[in-house]
Amino acid sequence: MPIWLEPFGANYPDLLQKFAIYGIFAIGFNILFGLTGYLSFGHAAFLGIGSYAAVWSFKLLTMNAIPAMFFAVIFAGGLAFIIGFLSLRRSGIYFSILTLAFAQMSYKLAYSVLTPLTNGETGLQLRQTDPRIIDSLFVEAGAGLPSTNLFGLKMSGYPGFYFCAVILIIGFFISMRVFRSPFGLMLKGIKSNQNRMNYTGLNTRPYMLTAFVISGMYAGLAGGLLAITDPLAGAERMQWTASGEVVLMTVLGGVGTLIGPVLGAGLIKYFENIFSAFNAHVLTEMFSFLPDAVVEVLVPIFGLFVGGGWHLTLGLLFVVVIIFLPGGLMEGFNKLFGLLRKSGAQIRGKRTPQDQPGDGG
Amino acid sequence: MSNLVLHLDDVQKNFGGLRALSDVNLAVEEGTTHAIIGPNGAGKSTLLNVCVGRLKPDAGSVTFDGQELTGMLPHEIAQIGVARVFQTPEIFPDMTLLENVMLPAFSRRDGAFKFNALSKLSSQSEIRGEAEHILEDVGLKEQMMLEAGSLSRGDKRRLELGMCLILKPRLLLLDEPTAGMSRHDTNSTIDLLKKIKSRGMTKVIIEHDMHVVFSLADKVSVLARGQIIASGLPEDVREDPKVKEAYLGGTA
Numbered sequence: 243m244p245i246w247l248e249p250f251g252a253n254y255p256d257l258l259q260k261f262a263i264y265g266i267f268a269i270g271f272n273i274l275f276g277l278t279g280y281l282s283f284g285h286a287a288f289l290g291i292g293s294y295a296a297v298w299s300f301k302l303l304t305m306n307a308i309p310a311m312f313f314a315v316i317f318a319g320g321l322a323f324i325i326g327f328l329s330l331r332r333s334g335i336y337f338s339i340l341t342l343a344f345a346q347m348s349y350k351l352a353y354s355v356l357t358p359l360t361n362g363e364t365g366l367q368l369r370q371t372d373p374r375i376i377d378s379l380f381v382e383a384g385a386g387l388p389s390t391n392l393f394g395l396k397m398s399g400y401p402g403f404y405f406c407a408v409i410l411i412i413g414f415f416i417s418m419r420v421f422r423s424p425f426g427l428m429l430k431g432i433k434s435n436q437n438r439m440n441y442t443g444l445n446t447r448p449y450m451l452t453a454f455v456i457s458g459m460y461a462g463l464a465g466g467l468l469a470i471t472d473p474l475a476g477a478e479r480m481q482w483t484a485s486g487e488v489v490l491m492t493v494l495g496g497v498g499t500l501i502g503p504v505l506g507a508g509l510i511k512y513f514e515n516i517f518s519a520f521n522a523h524v525l526t527e528m529f530s531f532l533p534d535a536v537v538e539v540l541v542p543i544f545g546l547f548v549g550g551g552w553h554l555t556l557g558l559l560f561v562v563v564i565i566f567l568p569g570g571l572m573e574g575f576n577k578l579f580g581l582l583r584k585s586g587a588q589i590r591g592k593r594t595p596q597d598q599p600g601d602g603g
Numbered sequence: 604m605s606n607l608v609l610h611l612d613d614v615q616k617n618f619g620g621l622r623a624l625s626d627v628n629l630a631v632e633e634g635t636t637h638a639i640i641g642p643n644g645a646g647k648s649t650l651l652n653v654c655v656g657r658l659k660p661d662a663g664s665v666t667f668d669g670q671e672l673t674g675m676l677p678h679e680i681a682q683i684g685v686a687r688v689f690q691t692p693e694i695f696p697d698m699t700l701l702e703n704v705m706l707p708a709f710s711r712r713d714g715a716f717k718f719n720a721l722s723k724l725s726s727q728s729e730i731r732g733e734a735e736h737i738l739e740d741v742g743l744k745e746q747m748m749l750e751a752g753s754l755s756r757g758d759k760r761r762l763e764l765g766m767c768l769i770l771k772p773r774l775l776l777l778d779e780p781t782a783g784m785s786r787h788d789t790n791s792t793i794d795l796l797k798k799i800k801s802r803g804m805t806k807v808i809i810e811h812d813m814h815v816v817f818s819l820a821d822k823v824s825v826l827a828r829g830q831i832i833a834s835g836l837p838e839d840v841r842e843d844p845k846v847k848e849a850y851l852g853g854t855a
Contacts, residue, residue: 424709424727425720427698431706434695441655441693442707442770443681445715452718 255403256471257515261508262406263467266413268491268503270460273417274453275489276498277426279433283338283485284325284345288318288458290352290480292465294359297366297475300390304376307392307405307470311463318462319455321348326454330447333436345485352477365476390470402471409467410504413460418500420456429453461488490556494563496572505571510556517555520548606633608774608805609654614663616649623649625829626663631774631822636796636806638820638837640813642849645826647809648690651776654807655687656680667774678715686772690779692759696752700743700762703751704734707766733769741765741795757784761792768799775799777808781815793818817841825849 267289275281292314299310329340352360360366368387377388390397397405420426428449431439439446469475478484487510495506525544529537547555567574609631616624623646631637641647652658654665656677665672672680695703708730713719738744741761746754751762760780767775780796781789789812796806796819810816816823817837824834827849833840840846 419723420720422724423720423722424713424724425718427702427706427709427724430698430702431695434697435693438693438695438766440677441681441687441689442766443678443710443715445676445678448716 255400257511258400258403259406259467259471260511262403262410263464263471264488264491264507264511265410265504266406266467267461267464267488268495268507269410269413269417270457270464271488272457272492272497272499272503273420273429273460274457275492276503277421277429277433278450278453280330280333280450280454281338281489282329282341282454282457283482283489284329284341284343284348285457285461285488286480286482286484287325287345287348288322288461289465289468289484290348290475290477291321292318292462293469293475293479294352294366294465295462296466296469297368297473298359300368300374300469300473301366301372302375304374305388305390306376307390307397309376310390310470311409311466314462314466314469315459316462318465319459322455322458322462323451326451326458330450330454342482342485345480346482349477349480349482352480360475360477362477365474367474390473397470398472406467406471409463413463414500414504417460421500425449425452490560494560494570496570499570499572502570502572509571513556513559514552517548517552518550520552521545607631608633608668609807610666611650611654612664612666614650614653614660614665616646616653616658616660622829624653624660627826627829627831629824629831629834631805631807633805634803635821636800636808636819638808638810638816638823639826640810640816640823641826646829647826648778650826651687651778651807651809654680654776655685681710681770681772682715684770684773685776686767686770686774687776688760688763688767688778688780690782692756692763694751694759694763694766696750698751699748700738700751700754701731701734701747703762704737704765704769705730708733708769711770737765737769740768740798742791757788760784761788761795764792764795773805775804775806777806777810779809779811781810781812789815 267285271282271285295313295317296310299313303309325341325344329337329344332340353362370387374388392401392405395401428439428444431444432446432449436446465475465479468479488507491506491510492503493506494509495504496502522541522545525541525548526537529540532540545551547558563570563574567577569576607630609629611627611629614624614627615622627646627650629637629639629650639647639650649658653660654667654672656672656675656679660673667680667683667685670683672685695706698706705724705727709717709719712730735744735747738747741764743754743758743762743765746758751759754762760783764777764780777796781792784792793815796808800806800819808816808819820837822835823837823840824831825840825843825846826832832849833843833846835843
């Protein structure tokens with residue numbers, strides 16, 4: 243199998259799960275950033291709290307995925323309400339910095355003061371001794387750790403992916419409805435001209451706060467699904483790099499477009515997987531058709547861009563896309579379709595006069 | 604005596620040491636078109652900013668239909684029926700003309716905030732019909748699917764006027780609605796404003812163009828150095844010696 247197809251190989255549902263989960267994360271982020279233009283740098287906090295809420299649901303109530311998802315969304319929505327209420331007092335770069343500050347505070351708290359809730363550095367994990375009140379009513383606890391499930395269906399591997407994919411489709415549908423609703427129009431108005439909104443009699447704050455909470459809930463849902471497919475939660479999910487990643491995904495795919503953020507999320511997770519799998523050995527094999535001396539030069543150079551250094555490749559990709567396609571991949575597709583249509587029309591246009599009889603005479 | 608819609612009572616506004624408005628008194632009657640003229644820097648735009656809540660007066664009161672406006676937020680003032688056309692058009696540049704006009708229609712129907720994410724824009728046929736009608740009134744219906752940012756300056760002003768008209772305000776404040784327009788566009792705007800007048804909307808117009816003022820205004824007030832120096836019927840104001848001195852100079 244060629245290396246670029248390997249992530250889709252038979253035994254690799256984990257990556258597919260990540261495509262779907264980060265797609266949900268990016269769709270939600272785009273409701274805030276794409277529609278209102280408010281750039282949050284703190285969405286990782288909601289991803290993190292979603293994961294913690296889901297794992298606690300597994301520990302205290304049941305291994306079923308539905309309550310876990312529910313609590314993930316509710317807790318993320320609550321945190322988003324608090325952070326949004328405080329951060330939306332400012333706009334532009336000040337808003338971004340406030341959200342970043344709140345997210346970093348959440349991250350630090352998860353590591354320190356909140357250790358009883360988050361289990362600090364080790365991360366929150368399932369234990370044999372967890373109460374699991376609801377589950378214990380129905381079944382005797384087995385010998386090993388129970389696994390997450392949806393009414394008996396195990397939520398790891400391909401079933402987990404199908405579950406995430408269904409949620410992704412529902413999430414996408416809801417976001418589409420929001421984009422095409424009067425509420426979405428108001429959010430676009432906020433991005434376009436907030437002054438006019440005010441003098442038109444519209445109170446912009448509750449609109450922005452609602453958008454912020456919705457996008458926080460999407461992030462919480464994504465965090466919950468991460469825990470459902472792999473039941474542990476660590477504070478690193480709240481770190482600013484995760485917030486930055488969702489910004490990259492959305493911008494790379496196309497801010498404010500419906501499908502763009504999903505594409506961006508898929509692309510980044512795909513490249514992360516491929517490039518971090520490369521190592522010097524794989525590179526040497528790839529270049530084996532070249533003379534040894536050349537290989538010895540090429541391998542260290544390319545080695546910088548793969549494995550742990552794959553962020554360098556991501557950075558380059560990002561720079562290229564932003565410079566040549568500021569509207570992201572979606573702009574690229576639109577341009578391409580535009581060109582195809584144009585050249586198609588030209589071909590037809592050229593043919594028409596020739597088809598007319600007597601034209602040359 | 605007819606009903607007063609807008610009433611300014613001893614309004615003062617200072618910017619640092621500069622007195623922009625000093626003891627301005629103004630009474631606008633229901634259904635009339637009241638023009639405010641005056642030389643540059645006389646405080647005309649400041650006066651409108653005080654009316655819509657963009658600026659807070661340092662002293663005095665502004666009442667609209669008996670309700671005190673000072674201290675209210677811009678969106679609250681807009682909700683009770685005061686709309687404003689700005690000197691530089693405030694539109695939604697990256698939305699279509701249709702969306703530009705539909706958005707205020709939702710504001711009028713649903714109030715300052717409504718979480719309406721479940722209905723589709725495309726199924727709001729009533730609002731859409733109303734928006735198309737207004738766009739026809741301001742002569743922009745053909746371009747309704749274009750982005751508003753691509754319009755000429757004159758068309759942007761007409762669009763903004765349409766966005767205010769669909770709010771069906773009781774009081775419309777216009778800050779130089781014909782500035783930068785060609786003679787032809789100016790005339791069509793005058794016609795449009797006359798048409799609105801027949802609907803009984805009260806208007807306050809700030810204008811430099813005397814042609815516009817004298818073809819529209821029922822009453823004219825002259826603002827100079829932050830004070831109303833004359834107020835009355837257009838013909839009377841034109842003949843007032845104080846006004847001639849302060850504003851119209853030797854040309855009138």
